Amino acid sequence: MYDILAALINGTFGWGWPEWVLRLLSYILIVTIVLIVAPLQMLFFTYYERRVIARMQDRIGPNRVGPEGIWQPIADGVKMFTKEDIVPQAADRIVHFLAPCVVVAPTVLMFAVVPWGPGMTPVDLPTGLLFFFAVSSISAVGLMMAGWASNNKFSLLGAMRAVAQMVSYEIPAVLSLIAIVIIVGSLSLNEIIAYQSGLLISNRDLPGIPDLGLGWFVFTPVGFVAFIAFFIAALAEGERTPFDIPEADSEIVAGYMTEYSGMKFGLFYLAQYVLNFLLCAITAIIFFGGWQGPGVNWLYAQAITPANPNGNGVFNVLAGVLGVFYFLLKTYFFFFVMVWLRGAFPRLRIDQLMDFGWKFLIPLTLANLFCAALWVAFIRWGPAEGMLITAGWSPVLRWLAAFVVTLAINLGVYLWLTQIYAASQAERRRAELEELSGSSAIVTRGA
Numbered sequence: 466m467y468d469i470l471a472a473l474i475n476g477t478f479g480w481g482w483p484e485w486v487l488r489l490l491s492y493i494l495i496v497t498i499v500l501i502v503a504p505l506q507m508l509f510f511t512y513y514e515r516r517v518i519a520r521m522q523d524r525i526g527p528n529r530v531g532p533e534g535i536w537q538p539i540a541d542g543v544k545m546f547t548k549e550d551i552v553p554q555a556a557d558r559i560v561h562f563l564a565p566c567v568v569v570a571p572t573v574l575m576f577a578v579v580p581w582g583p584g585m586t587p588v589d590l591p592t593g594l595l596f597f598f599a600v601s602s603i604s605a606v607g608l609m610m611a612g613w614a615s616n617n618k619f620s621l622l623g624a625m626r627a628v629a630q631m632v633s634y635e636i637p638a639v640l641s642l643i644a645i646v647i648i649v650g651s652l653s654l655n656e657i658i659a660y661q662s663g664l665l666i667s668n669r670d671l672p673g674i675p676d677l678g679l680g681w682f683v684f685t686p687v688g689f690v691a692f693i694a695f696f697i698a699a700l701a702e703g704e705r706t707p708f709d710i711p712e713a714d715s716e717i718v719a720g721y722m723t724e725y726s727g728m729k730f731g732l733f734y735l736a737q738y739v740l741n742f743l744l745c746a747i748t749a750i751i752f753f754g755g756w757q758g759p760g761v762n763w764l765y766a767q768a769i770t771p772a773n774p775n776g777n778g779v780f781n782v783l784a785g786v787l788g789v790f791y792f793l794l795k796t797y798f799f800f801f802v803m804v805w806l807r808g809a810f811p812r813l814r815i816d817q818l819m820d821f822g823w824k825f826l827i828p829l830t831l832a833n834l835f836c837a838a839l840w841v842a843f844i845r846w847g848p849a850e851g852m853l854i855t856a857g858w859s860p861v862l863r864w865l866a867a868f869v870v871t872l873a874i875n876l877g878v879y880l881w882l883t884q885i886y887a888a889s890q891a892e893r894r895r896a897e898l899e900e901l902s903g904s905s906a907i908v909t910r911g912a
Contacts, residue, residue: 470494495587499576507738508538514804521808545731553616553724560614565725565732567607571600572739579746580654582756582788583765584781593654594646597747598639601702604736605631608721611733615724623720626710626815630701633822634708638698640830641691644837645682645751654750661754662762670844671864678757678791686872687840690833690879692752694826696799699744701818704737706807710815741803742796749795756788820893825886832878836871843867 470487512527512535519526527534552558578593580586590596605628612624646652649660660669663680674680682688701708722733749755764784769776813821843866846852855863 499573499587503573503576503739504735506742507735508542510738510742510800511541511734512538513800514807517801517804518808521805542731545728545734548727550727550729555616556724557614557616560610561724562729564607564611564614565729565736567610568604568736569607569732569739571603571607572736572743574600575740575743578654579743580658580750580755581792582785583761584768584770585756585785585788586655589655590653592652594642594652594657594751597654597743598635598642601740601743602631602635604740611725612721615721617724620721620723623723627704627721630704630708630710630818633819634698634701634826637694637822637826637830638702640827640834641695641698642751644687644691644830644833647834647837648682648687648840654755657751658755658757661757666864670867671860673860676762677759678754678761679759681752681754681757683752685840686868686875687833687837688752690829690836690875692748694830694833695751696748696802697826698822699748700803700806701822703741703744703803705741705803707810707813708818709812710818741800745796745799745803746792748799749792753795754791755795756792758787758791761788761791816893820889821886824889825882828882829878833875836874839874840867840871843870 470491471484474482474487515537516526516534518524527537530536530540552561575597577588578586578590578596580589586593608627608631609624612620612622612627615621645657649657651657660667661680661682662668662676662678663671663674664677665679665684666674667680667682668674668676670680683692700706704710722730725733761784764780764787766773767776768780768784769778842850842852843855843863846855848856855866858866
């Protein structure tokens with residue numbers, strides 16, 4: 466943003482503004498855009514989800530307010546602002562008030578490191594991925610505050626479920642991403658995106674591959690396993706079906722949000738949808754190249770950048786528009802998958818949720834970490850690092866060996882874990898049936 470403003474104001478118009486004014490103006494514009502984009506995403510997603518679910522269930526969905534119900538999110542927002550704020554008499558009023566703020570604030574901060582397009586990252590941190598997930602984990606504190614402050618057993622149970630779920634599934638999510646970090650060698654989101662240039666194969670792994678922005682990690686065995694594990698963990702992190710146990714209305718009313726109304730409830734709603742958008746966005750960034758796509762890198766090479774200060778500003782706009790289009794297309798597709806899963810699958814039980822995370826996903830992602838290390842060894846190491854087997858190998862042979870070996874290991878581990886997990890679930894069902902039959906026999910004798 467600073468480079469564009471400097472070129473426009475001091476270059477095109479020749480106004481000669483000092484550097485600190487340009488930087489302040491660029492920061493104000495970035496913050497304003499982020500604060501506008503977050504609520505707009507929430508408004509769009511609420512309408513989009515209701516219409517898609519309605520179509521899946523052979524219903525109409527919102528269709529009264531505006532053409533095709535397009536203004537329904539605005540009407541819902543007005544209702545939230547005007548609805549009475551009710552606080553239970555026995556609740557801790559201060560903590561009850563602060564909980565929604567603690568939940569919303571981290572989701573807005575996470576926008577700071579999201580790359581929307583080439584040169585369109587609000588803050589390009591070298592540890593952007595670490596910042597993203599470190600900040601996201603703060604939301605668990607707000608959920609626990611909400612459940613505890615409400616002084617309601619259903620709310621407290623929902624909060625405890627939410628925290629247990631988030632902590633449990635953050636482990637496989639982070640392990641999945643560490644595999645990609647091992648390959649890239651950086652925690653920078655921009656560096657992770659840049660690594661995915663190429664065509665089905667990254668031109669960092671196999672030099673000479675044409676750069677069409679399609680060398681995505683999902684096309685590798687390590688990236689594919691990491692993607693599946695991460696997206697499942699993201700569903701649990703965002704409390705999406707079938708992992709919406711913390712808000713199970715048929716069991717605990719509405720979980721940690723039971724005692725909230727008005728705009729406080731609206732803040733929880735906002736935080737949840739914004740978090741889901743960001744999780745879909747980070748999925749697109751890490752595994753599907755983010756804004757990478759055909760034509761973006763070529764356009765950006767002609768634009769005004771620190772490496773090319775004499776470029777043409779028109780190409781900044783063209784590269785930005787095309788990059789944002791690719792990025793949002795991928796992000797919205799993953800949100801559609803979230804909605805699709807909501808319309809297709811029932812809610813899991815809490816024990817099934819925890820079992821799957823600890824007994825299946827975590828071992829699978831640990832094995833994938835080993836495969837990521839093998840990938841780096843085959844692609845980059847040689848006799849100097851102890852990889853004598855790769856001496857004299859061509860880059861193509863190195864890549865093929867890495868692909869075949871990691872695919873075989875991941876497939877073998879998956880089949881092995883599937884058998885173990887199925888056996889453990891069968892044993893659990895057998896124990897539950899024995900307990901149920903024993904309880905029935907006791908009741909019969911008592912009668």
